[in-house]
Amino acid sequence: MAVAVRRVLRASRSWRAALGGQERWRAETLRLICTTTAVQKRNVPASGPEKYTEAFIKKQIEEFNLGKRHLANMMGEDPETFTQEDIDKAIAYLFPSGLFEKRARPVMKHPNDIFPKQRAMQWGEDHRPFHFLFYTGKQSFYSLMHEIYGKMLDIQKYQDQLKAQDLDEKKQINLIGSRWLIKEELEEMLVEKLSDHDYSLCIRLLERLVTLPCCGIEEEYVLKFRKELDTQLKKVVIEPLQYDDQGVAFSTGEGKRKTSRATVIVYDNGNGKITVNGIDYLHYFPVIQDREQLMFPFQFLGRLGKHNMVCTVLGGGSSSQAGAIRLASARALCSFVTENEAEFMRQAGLLTYDPRNKERKKPGQEGARRKFTWKKR
Amino acid sequence: AVLNGIVRLSRALSSLDPGCFLQARAWLSAAANQGAQIPEERLRTIFRTHESNPANHSEQHEGQHYSIPLQEVKVVFPHGLPRRFQAQMKTFNEACLMVRRPALELLGYLKSTNFAHPAVRYIIYGEKGTGKTMTLCHAVHYCAKQDWLVLHIPDAHLWVKNRTELLPSSYHNERFDQPLEASTWLKNFKVSNERFLKEIKTQRTYVWSKRESTEMGSPLGEVVEQGVTRVKNASDAVGVVLKELKTQCPLGSFRLLVAVDGVNALWGRSTLRKKDKSAISPEELTLVHNLRKMVMNDWNGGAIVTTLSQTGSLFKPRSAYLPHELLGKEGFDTLDPFVPIQVPNYSQREFESCYQYYLDRKWLQHEKVGTEEGREELLFLSNSNPWQLERISASL
Numbered sequence: 001m002a003v004a005v006r007r008v009l010r011a012s013r014s015w016r017a018a019l020g021g022q023e024r025w026r027a028e029t030l031r032l033i034c035t036t037t038a039v040q041k042r043n044v045p046a047s048g049p050e051k052y053t054e055a056f057i058k059k060q061i062e063e064f065n066l067g068k069r070h071l072a073n074m075m076g077e078d079p080e081t082f083t084q085e086d087i088d089k090a091i092a093y094l095f096p097s098g099l100f101e102k103r104a105r106p107v108m109k110h111p112n113d114i115f116p117k118q119r120a121m122q123w124g125e126d127h128r129p130f131h132f133l134f135y136t137g138k139q140s141f142y143s144l145m146h147e148i149y150g151k152m153l154d155i156q157k158y159q160d161q162l163k164a165q166d167l168d169e170k171k172q173i174n175l176i177g178s179r180w181l182i183k184e185e186l187e188e189m190l191v192e193k194l195s196d197h198d199y200s201l202c203i204r205l206l207e208r209l210v211t212l213p214c215c216g217i218e219e220e221y222v223l224k225f226r227k228e229l230d231t232q233l234k235k236v237v238i239e240p241l242q243y244d245d246q247g248v249a250f251s252t253g254e255g256k257r258k259t260s261r262a263t264v265i266v267y268d269n270g271n272g273k274i275t276v277n278g279i280d281y282l283h284y285f286p287v288i289q290d291r292e293q294l295m296f297p298f299q300f301l302g303r304l305g306k307h308n309m310v311c312t313v314l315g316g317g318s319s320s321q322a323g324a325i326r327l328a329s330a331r332a333l334c335s336f337v338t339e340n341e342a343e344f345m346r347q348a349g350l351l352t353y354d355p356r357n358k359e360r361k362k363p364g365q366e367g368a369r370r371k372f373t374w375k376k377r
Numbered sequence: 378a379v380l381n382g383i384v385r386l387s388r389a390l391s392s393l394d395p396g397c398f399l400q401a402r403a404w405l406s407a408a409a410n411q412g413a414q415i416p417e418e419r420l421r422t423i424f425r426t427h428e429s430n431p432a433n434h435s436e437q438h439e440g441q442h443y444s445i446p447l448q449e450v451k452v453v454f455p456h457g458l459p460r461r462f463q464a465q466m467k468t469f470n471e472a473c474l475m476v477r478r479p480a481l482e483l484l485g486y487l488k489s490t491n492f493a494h495p496a497v498r499y500i501i502y503g504e505k506g507t508g509k510t511m512t513l514c515h516a517v518h519y520c521a522k523q524d525w526l527v528l529h530i531p532d533a534h535l536w537v538k539n540r541t542e543l544l545p546s547s548y549h550n551e552r553f554d555q556p557l558e559a560s561t562w563l564k565n566f567k568v569s570n571e572r573f574l575k576e577i578k579t580q581r582t583y584v585w586s587k588r589e590s591t592e593m594g595s596p597l598g599e600v601v602e603q604g605v606t607r608v609k610n611a612s613d614a615v616g617v618v619l620k621e622l623k624t625q626c627p628l629g630s631f632r633l634l635v636a637v638d639g640v641n642a643l644w645g646r647s648t649l650r651k652k653d654k655s656a657i658s659p660e661e662l663t664l665v666h667n668l669r670k671m672v673m674n675d676w677n678g679g680a681i682v683t684t685l686s687q688t689g690s691l692f693k694p695r696s697a698y699l700p701h702e703l704l705g706k707e708g709f710d711t712l713d714p715f716v717p718i719q720v721p722n723y724s725q726r727e728f729e730s731c732y733q734y735y736l737d738r739k740w741l742q743h744e745k746v747g748t749e750e751g752r753e754e755l756l757f758l759s760n761s762n763p764w765q766l767e768r769i770s771a772s773l
Contacts, residue, residue, distance in 0.1 A: 272756070272757060280760070281760070282759075282760040282762055282765065283504075283695075283696060288769065291757070295754065295758065298757075299750070299753075299754060299757075302750075304753040304756075304757050305756070305757075
């Protein structure tokens with residue numbers, strides 16, 4: 001490509017030489033912008049994703065570290081203890097962006113996170129591949145399968161040894177609270193594309209390994225392929241109960257749905273009376289569906305006639321107000337209830353904010369989805 | 378344990394012999410009243426009583442259903458019962474009314490009326506769907522059993538709505554007649570009070586047209602016939618009947634009960650319009666005019682029981698249920714003084730009774746309805762409002 005550009009320049013110089021010296025420079029630059037080799041050479045095949053050489057990545061890492069220290073200096077922090085979170089905050093402060101897409105905003109991260117992992121050259125100068133399984137096409141995958149099988153044979157040898165010594169130990173791996181890596185994560189680990197069939201084979205082999213009685217030896221190896229599941233409820237804070245003048249326990253909750261905002265106070269030792277904006281719920285919600293929404297949290301916990309509720313709702317229509325009160329009352333009831341029951345409520349979807357909103361109308365269409373009447377001619 | 382045996386026996390008998398079953402039930406209820414220790418589940422099964430004469434209803438029957446034989450229903454209530462209740466009657470093949478405290482209160486007052494004093498006015502009021510019309514029907518049944526003359530207007534709102542035919546009145550220049558409504562009412566009135574119509578005689582001659590007239594001293598039934606056959610004169614016939622009854626009641630030969638459902642229609646607004654599209658106020662309607670005179674307390678020898686109703690009312694907000702709100706200033710002043718009777722939602726016991734009745738009639742078909750959770754769900758969704766409960770159970 002560079003050769004072609006030089007050719008063009010020479011061509012320009014030859015017939016522009018007739019022009020004045022000052023103009024020549026401008027004409028050359030003009031020429032450069034106008035004609036590119038992409039226009040001239042038509043049969044260029046599309047190049048694949050850019051290959052980043054190791055030297056390039058190393059250079060990027062050095063630049064990143066230097067830049068990190070500079071940034072720390074700029075923000076007046078200690079360069080030694082400047083974490084990634086601090087970098088993010090600093091960048092958000094220095095380059096405020098109004099873009100909605102978070103991934104389009106300016107970002108400064110370690111090059112390993114930005115540039116995708118790529119394989120180093122698989123063959124040497126004599127063009128012979130390094131790995132013995134290179135010609136299978138999926139070298140990392142097959143080598144992984146061989147490795148896992150090797151581990152299984154080790155475990156069986158160990159078992160036989162124990163049997164020979166008449167000892168009966170069983171070491172199992174604890175798999176609770178974790179899950180196998182999904183296909184995308186495994187691909188990332190091996191830096192190689194996998195098919196669904198290959199992935200299922202790998203997982204089956206690992207499961208088989210785990211069923212062996214003495215697999216505790218290779219626990220470390222197996223846990224590399226497991227990922228922890230964190231229960232979401234640990235992030236939710238449960239407020240303690242409050243007590244009013246007469247000693248009756250109560251708790252507040254807030255909820256919203258679409259455009260409605262609801263605040264709710266749930267009292268203990270009640271008879272099931274519910275007041276919404278000062279009006280009895282039977283008169284405020286004449287539709288049965290709305291009353292069923294109000295009933296859901298109490299019925300789920302089996303506490304239908306035991307609590308009194310006072311609610312205030314603003315905004316929205318009747319259904320969205322009912323949904324908002326439901327969320328608020330579920331959140332308030334969390335304080336009355338054990339942690340397990342709260343987890344059940346979360347799994348039932350009572351504590352999740354409903355993100356559905358009115359979809360925007362698009363230009364060229366009559367509504368959000370409805371197109372204009374299609375006329376054949 | 379003995380009582381358990383009795384209950385099991387009664388249940389076994391119920392499938393064979395209804396009469397015996399009712400006796401067993403009576404014994405059970407009697408045993409309950411003696412203060413025997415019955416566990417709560419058995420108390421719940423006492424939701425019926427066999428006392429079908431309202432005169433004998435007292436607090437011990439509170440919350441229980443009593444049934445009226447269908448033949449009696451046809452005579453006493455040709456046009457009084459709410460539409461949904463009539464449908465329920467047809468489905469269950471029996472008419473069961475619940476005895477409730479407001480009705481007992483009203484019956485108590487009616488039993489102790491002094492017929493020398495001017496007629497006392499009772500206004501039954503309450504939120505929507507709490508059972509005001511049913512209380513009125515209970516009172517009407519009692520009076521019919523006690524052999525009073527019952528003047529039952531099923532829904533006064535029907536007389537100020539639904540433009541069908543409006544004739545200018547022949548009797549009075551500025552008023553309007555409603556022939557259709559008047560004739561239907563006269564037909565039903567005839568069914569319920571046949572006996573009296575033969576006994577009471579008119580005190581004046583009434584000339585209907587050039588060729589037709591009713592002589593003095595002829596039975597009132599003739600006036601009614603005239604109204605039914607000559608539909609044009611129906612409203613005037615109604616007016617005549619009302620006037621006659623009002624003048625003759627103080628003489629003491631019979632007792633008169635004026636039962637009006639939706640009395641707030643008489644002083645509200647109407648949706649009827651004249652030919653030039655100007656609104657008609659209720660006093661310009663003959664029927665309403667005569668009925669207003671009837672509801673005044675300037676006669677004695679009977680009682681006036683009325684109900685306020687928001688359901689059929691015109692131009693009134695849904696949340697209005699108090700007398701002052703629904704009657705307006707004019708109506709309130711006219712009806713003042715009156716005895717107010719409030720009808721609340723079901724109490725715990727009444728709700729339980731209604732629930733058991735529906736279960737017994739196999740009206741609630743959902744699989745989970747018999748459980749405690751199903752009952753609590755019904756209680757919550759209806760908030761013990763009888764109308765809501767009936768609507769919800771209809772769809773189950």
